[in-house]
Amino acid sequence: MGYDLRVTRALDWSENLGSEISAEEWLSLVEEDPELVLDPDNGPYAVRFKGRRWFDWFEGNIFTTDPDHGAVNKMLGIADHLSAAVQGDDGEFYESASQWSRSGKDR
Numbered sequence: 001m002g003y004d005l006r007v008t009r010a011l012d013w014s015e016n017l018g019s020e021i022s023a024e025e026w027l028s029l030v031e032e033d034p035e036l037v038l039d040p041d042n043g044p045y046a047v048r049f050k051g052r053r054w055f056d057w058f059e060g061n062i063f064t065t066d067p068d069h070g071a072v073n074k075m076l077g078i079a080d081h082l083s084a085a086v087q088g089d090d091g092e093f094y095e096s097a098s099q100w101s102r103s104g105k106d107r
Helices: 025-032 067-079
Strands: 004-008 036-038 047-049 053-057 060-064 085-088
Touching: 025 036, 047 060, 047 067, 053 067, 060 067, 067 085
Parallel strands: none
Antiparallel strands: 004 060, 004 085, 036 047, 047 053, 053 060
16 A cells, blocks of 8 residues: 655645645646646646646545555645645654655655
8 A cells, every 4th residue: 555645734634624735726836837747637736747647636535546656745845836745644844855755655
């Protein structure tokens, strides 16, 4: 099973009621960012990042599973743009890609 990272405005990504990132905000950001390309075959909010990684929006958060450092850096940029933060499944926050290590995250 993979480990998810999320861009969220909440203190806990799973309890984001009232601090959601709207689908419209996400789609607007995607439209402005040439590195993000809509991938409608995988859902209305799914995107590809540089053709190899994916992000998706669900219930007010943007997420991906088992990202590489490039994808974590992109998530940090997205979070900055949306006045949000990057948070892992276990509630930890990331301020740099160097904090992310996939080893030990596999479940």
